[in-house]
Amino acid sequence: MSGRAGSRPINMKNIAIIGVGLIGGSFAKDIRKHSTKSRIFGVDSSASHLDEALELGIIDEIADYDILPDADFVIVAIPVDVLVQELPKILNLVSDDCVVIDAGSTKSLVCKSVENHPKRRNFLACHPIAGTEFSGPSAAFQGLYDGKTNIICEIEKTAFKLQERALGLFQKLNMRIRYMNAEAHDRHIAYVSHLSHISSFMLGKTVIEKEKNERDIFDLAGSGFESTVRLAKSSPAMWTPIFEQNKENVVETLEEYIQNLTEFKRLLQHDDFDKVYQEMDNTNRIREILKGIPVGNTK
């Protein structure tokens, strides 16, 4: 990452945010902080989200794809199924001097959707590991990206000058940059992100089903339960296409998780509590591992 690029002020005239939810809206708020000169245009399939984003001061103007030829910087923060459809159309419209970044939680299909596009060099594939279980413009906040990891894929396919512009913004936002290929990204992120969401959703489902007639029971839950089911509040519209695009990796992680749970159950049933202890003791290493994770509202 270029220190020179990062130390420059954000000097972009027209910025388009496609998808003015938590991710796009938080980018807009941070850009606003670092640049009073930029004009931020919001594009979204939801008219009410656009109105809300305008009202909250997240965007300066409601726009559509007609703005794209005049944009210097385009941030596409929409569900990954729509992303792979829209990205080629967006690249069709932007100028040669515009950089388009995404924020999708899958990278293989996203990169594949534009691999032969004549404007592939205008696209930078990104996955900022940041977010919360909430969504929509009202969930956006300044500082979401501070100290967070941004995984960039296929950096070599993006024009140098445009890489530099995007990296300059990420540096302003104090993001940590990691470079990976798209396949490795999808394989590893299945373990450290996608599986957590499924384990959380299914934990929530199991407890809700069991306790459906005894709502008072949740009075007995503490923040241990709250912590493990937090991700079950996440948006199905965002997560369904992620699981679809990363199906193969996600199914593999699920199989290993189910196998470990089944083995733990077997130990309990066979009263092998020495082994039960050992399993938990071994996993306590997660304490050391987690120390390396940047704190805050990351996903």
Place this chain on the structure above:
Amino acid sequence: MSGRAGSRPINMKNIAIIGVGLIGGSFAKDIRKHSTKSRIFGVDSSASHLDEALELGIIDEIADYDILPDADFVIVAIPVDVLVQELPKILNLVSDDCVVIDAGSTKSLVCKSVENHPKRRNFLACHPIAGTEFSGPSAAFQGLYDGKTNIICEIEKTAFKLQERALGLFQKLNMRIRYMNAEAHDRHIAYVSHLSHISSFMLGKTVIEKEKNERDIFDLAGSGFESTVRLAKSSPAMWTPIFEQNKENVVETLEEYIQNLTEFKRLLQHDDFDKVYQEMDNTNRIREILKGIPVGNTK
């Protein structure tokens, strides 16, 4: 709960804390805040924990069971396997005017261990839903119990005057009291607490196993992962006997959880993403449910 009892000052001469870890130590710190007159004695199988508790000002004096005949209030906060062995011995030693409370995460076997004890009326079976993933005296803090739920079982078996003394303390500490029978407690707590711990431990195990040769991968994890594996930092010495004592209920919750995960995997494999969406959408109800959970470092 008696308002009269709660409004009285804590007026106890000798308080014994058996187990000076997070739970016992936090009780000691809160009692200290509300009563400068009480003398707090620490009893523990770990000499180093006792030294630490004394050094941290959690206890006034290191003691052993010889102090019990002179105690007004005894808090037993030790792993549930040791608890069921020690509780009858403790009751043997206390005076008729002493109340003994526990803090175990299981209640059936604990209550059974003293059901025919001649001093059963001196015991109040408690489960404060409070704690963190950390343990030992240094993890103790003032205010741990503020606003937290305390489940009391078999209240009718405790002498009224002694109930009143314990409830007076809980009111001072601003705890919410819930009364249940021991079997219902164990059945429900398996869902809202014990299962969360296993789901978290096995998630940690799955990811550590997969990524053992690629430690950098945890760089990619955000606090979504951190949130779902937080409980995997918990103490195996505390949790193994909980799972043992509540084996039947825990195995049942695990079976339902594994079944839900397996069904979700099947939906993915059969490309039934409408149903995948529906499953997550249904579970989003957890948002409303969680609003009722007291926030803070509860377990």
